[in-house]
Amino acid sequence: MKTITTLLMTSILAAGMAQADGHLPLKTLPDDGDRDYWLPEQVNAEGTLDALQAVVGAEAEPFKGTLENPLQIALIYPSADTSDFWARNYLALTKRLDELGIAYETTEFASRQIEHSLQATYASQVDQDADLYDFVIFGPSELATQADNIDKLAANPDITTFVWAFHTPLQYLENQPANWFDFSSAAGALIICDYMVERLGNDVTYAMNRGIPGITDNQRSGDWAACVEEKGNWELAYEHYGEYTREGGFEGTSLILQAYPEATVIHNANTAMSMGSVEAQLAVDKAGDVFSTGWGGTGLELDAIRRGELDATPMRMGDDVGAATAEAIKYHLEERAEELPFVFLGRIQIAHDQMSAEELDALQTEAFRFSGVGALER
Amino acid sequence: MTDATAPTPRPGLAARIEPYIGILGPMVMIALIALFMGVVEPARYFRVSNINQILLDAALYMPMAMAMTFVITQRGIDLSIGSVAALSAIIMAFLIKQYDFSAPVAFVICLVLGAGMGLINGLVITRFRVPDLIGTLAMDLVYRGFALVLAKGLVLARFPDLITEIGRGQSLIFLPTPVVIGLLTLVAGYVALRATHFGRYTIAIGSNPEATEMTGISVDRHRVYAYVLMGTMAALAGVMLTGKLNAVQATSAPYFNLHVIAAVVVGGTSLFGGRASMIGSLAGVLLLSMMINALVTLRIEFFWQSVASGVVIITSVAIYTWLQKKDRDGSGGIRAIFDNPDNRKLTMLAGLIIAALILLLGLGAATATAPAA
Numbered sequence: 001m002k003t004i005t006t007l008l009m010t011s012i013l014a015a016g017m018a019q020a021d022g023h024l025p026l027k028t029l030p031d032d033g034d035r036d037y038w039l040p041e042q043v044n045a046e047g048t049l050d051a052l053q054a055v056v057g058a059e060a061e062p063f064k065g066t067l068e069n070p071l072q073i074a075l076i077y078p079s080a081d082t083s084d085f086w087a088r089n090y091l092a093l094t095k096r097l098d099e100l101g102i103a104y105e106t107t108e109f110a111s112r113q114i115e116h117s118l119q120a121t122y123a124s125q126v127d128q129d130a131d132l133y134d135f136v137i138f139g140p141s142e143l144a145t146q147a148d149n150i151d152k153l154a155a156n157p158d159i160t161t162f163v164w165a166f167h168t169p170l171q172y173l174e175n176q177p178a179n180w181f182d183f184s185s186a187a188g189a190l191i192i193c194d195y196m197v198e199r200l201g202n203d204v205t206y207a208m209n210r211g212i213p214g215i216t217d218n219q220r221s222g223d224w225a226a227c228v229e230e231k232g233n234w235e236l237a238y239e240h241y242g243e244y245t246r247e248g249g250f251e252g253t254s255l256i257l258q259a260y261p262e263a264t265v266i267h268n269a270n271t272a273m274s275m276g277s278v279e280a281q282l283a284v285d286k287a288g289d290v291f292s293t294g295w296g297g298t299g300l301e302l303d304a305i306r307r308g309e310l311d312a313t314p315m316r317m318g319d320d321v322g323a324a325t326a327e328a329i330k331y332h333l334e335e336r337a338e339e340l341p342f343v344f345l346g347r348i349q350i351a352h353d354q355m356s357a358e359e360l361d362a363l364q365t366e367a368f369r370f371s372g373v374g375a376l377e378r
Numbered sequence: 379m380t381d382a383t384a385p386t387p388r389p390g391l392a393a394r395i396e397p398y399i400g401i402l403g404p405m406v407m408i409a410l411i412a413l414f415m416g417v418v419e420p421a422r423y424f425r426v427s428n429i430n431q432i433l434l435d436a437a438l439y440m441p442m443a444m445a446m447t448f449v450i451t452q453r454g455i456d457l458s459i460g461s462v463a464a465l466s467a468i469i470m471a472f473l474i475k476q477y478d479f480s481a482p483v484a485f486v487i488c489l490v491l492g493a494g495m496g497l498i499n500g501l502v503i504t505r506f507r508v509p510d511l512i513g514t515l516a517m518d519l520v521y522r523g524f525a526l527v528l529a530k531g532l533v534l535a536r537f538p539d540l541i542t543e544i545g546r547g548q549s550l551i552f553l554p555t556p557v558v559i560g561l562l563t564l565v566a567g568y569v570a571l572r573a574t575h576f577g578r579y580t581i582a583i584g585s586n587p588e589a590t591e592m593t594g595i596s597v598d599r600h601r602v603y604a605y606v607l608m609g610t611m612a613a614l615a616g617v618m619l620t621g622k623l624n625a626v627q628a629t630s631a632p633y634f635n636l637h638v639i640a641a642v643v644v645g646g647t648s649l650f651g652g653r654a655s656m657i658g659s660l661a662g663v664l665l666l667s668m669m670i671n672a673l674v675t676l677r678i679e680f681f682w683q684s685v686a687s688g689v690v691i692i693t694s695v696a697i698y699t700w701l702q703k704k705d706r707d708g709s710g711g712i713r714a715i716f717d718n719p720d721n722r723k724l725t726m727l728a729g730l731i732i733a734a735l736i737l738l739l740g741l742g743a744a745t746a747t748a749p750a751a
Binding site for chain 2: 079080107108109110111114115116117118120121122124125128129142143144145146147148172212213214215217218
């Protein structure tokens with residue numbers, strides 16, 4: 001398989017390299033110089049994102065070619081942390097590959113989110129073992145920190161590189177990976193912002209349980225805060241950094257309820273903190289007094305919405321990223337890579353307490369159609 | 379006329395190798411890993427690029443292992459090195475990226491800042507009489523907090539060539555630049571330990587601080603020196619990490635302390651003080667890097683890395699302790715172990731715990747019901 005695909009990959013990579021090699025962006029924006037990354041709408045060819053989102057949401061059409069041996073896929077990602085995000089991506093990827101009739105074998109290089117140096121080691125090892133792999137899927141611990149490693153893998157002609165969990169291709173990369181796959185936290189922040197301003201009106205005092213300082217928290221919390229302040233004239237009472245933990249959410253909410261009673265909204269930056277926040281409100285019998293948000297629309301959050309403890313969450317169609325990656329592999333094998341969006345974004349919808357049980361169930365089934373509703377089984 | 383003094387008898391082999399026993403534990407483990415990988419995956423493990431990778435990973439910890447050898451030999455410990463590395467590197471990064479300082483100047487400022495943080499650690503421990511463990515743990519929080527206050531979620535990336543050369547450069551051809559830097563710090567540490575007052579006093583302080591004080595040596599001052607050295611080397615490691623990744627952020631270097639302490643202890647430096655082995659620290663650092671690399675090469679699941687790290691550390695220290703035993707004669711074997719009443723009682727306790735576990739698991743399985751649909 002390796003020898004057969006090498007020629008194919010080389011031609012595909014040549015096209016991808018041409019795109020990376022000074023041909024990005026497809027559209028320029030006035031503030032390009034103020035950022036060191038491109039926005040998805042600048043690098044995606046017209047209609048490609050919508051088309052792939054439609055393909056991912058539809059039944060799988062089997063791979064038309066044949067493979068001599070199973071594809072070898074290396075996954076470098078921080079899956080050793082507690083979030084099931086990576087595990088669900090993996091399940092969606094592999095189950096969609098099964099549906100597409102593509103034989104594969106995977107090798108996982110796991111780490112914790114903050115182990116940047118270990119990820120660099122993994123990237124070097126996959127790079128030097130490129131003869132073993134056809135594709136590498138890289139979920140960076142932090143984008144800028146792993147930029148050189150993305151560049152290094154993307155430059156390797158023996159392997160096709162996909163990036164997971166980021167959607168802002170860095171302008172300064174000399175070699176861009178083949179494709180990027182993510183949910184846009186920035187888009188999610190704007191969607192939940194619009195929903196809340198419309199539902200709660202203007203001049204609201206709010207508080208936040210933020211995560212760990214970083215690009216993800218800046219988008220989920222910072223972008224959301226900027227949006228509600230601009231669109232609804234909302235005022236910040238307090239922001240607590242709960243490090244994405246349940247304990248952090250509990251502690252932050254306890255502090256907010258006690259010291260900032262004027263805050264009528266608590267915005268949480270992930271599921272664990274939103275669960276901790278809900279528990280803290282229940283502990284002092286104040287559930288429902290404050291409008292609480294979650295992030296991601298996981299099963300735990302939807303259950304809390306059904307119980308009336310959580311009010312709204314920007315819900316990711318969780319399996320879109322993994323399934324889109326499987327589709328992208330098929331497109332690359334079929335020499336149709338130019339039909340792919342350079343940056344794929346999974347769909348995000350608002351789940352809220354005014355939806356019926358049936359509507360919530362339907363959303364959940366769609367979101368986790370590959371990895372399964374409820375606890376994961378691997 | 380005859381010579382009044384009888385010739386000194388030539389020491390036996392055991393006496394001659396005794397000074398080097400400290401590194402035998404990790405060396406045995408290194409040999410075992412090399413042997414195992416030589417059988418299982420020789421082509422991939424022993425190729426030049428992989429050896430380069432192992433050395434690059436180890437290099438990051440070499441300067442800190444050198445300094446930690448002094449700190450631990452003086453009966454101290456420094457848990458703040460990861461935060462010192464992160465904070466000093468963050469400040470260096472800001473100086474370069476936002477204030478346009480030249481890289482060499484910012485680099486030197488970074489080292490001085492690390493020394494300053496080490497000085498604060500030393501003063502907290504020696505002047506406020508805060509135990510080393512608590513003092514450096516608390517300062518770890520302080521330094522990490524400052525790093526977060528300064529950088530928040532910012533990732534500072536893309537540094538001048540000098541910084542990336544320090545972190546991952548290859549311009550010296552025969553060895554990567556960080557490996558050369560790491561080895562040079564270890565050589566300097568070896569010389570300092572063997573041939574300077576500071577080195578001699580370090581061993582004396584660790585052996586018996588009260589007696590050392592009574593001989594007129596300023597124990598506190600020399601302990602502060604060790605922490606200053608530690609802070610400087612942590613800052614150097616911070617620069618190396620920044621150069622390796624070409625980026626730095628406030629949460630960088632999270633597990634430096636445990637990794638470095640493990641490497642030094644594995645290398646034969648005693649946590650109880652008074653015994654140092656700089657070569658052993660080098661062996662310890664190499665051992666941990668070789669082991670992690672081997673696990674990745676063998677595609678073993680990530681979570682086994684921490685299991686294997688623990689097992690290797692315990693095994694290395696146990697081998698060293700066994701080799702060091704002077705009254706080892708081998709008589710009695712297993713039976714002699716159980717003749718000891720303490721050992722019999724401990725064996726009985728272990729048996730009780732295992733039996734209770736089996737009983738409870740059996741009970742749980744017998745009373746388990748099918749999960750609700």
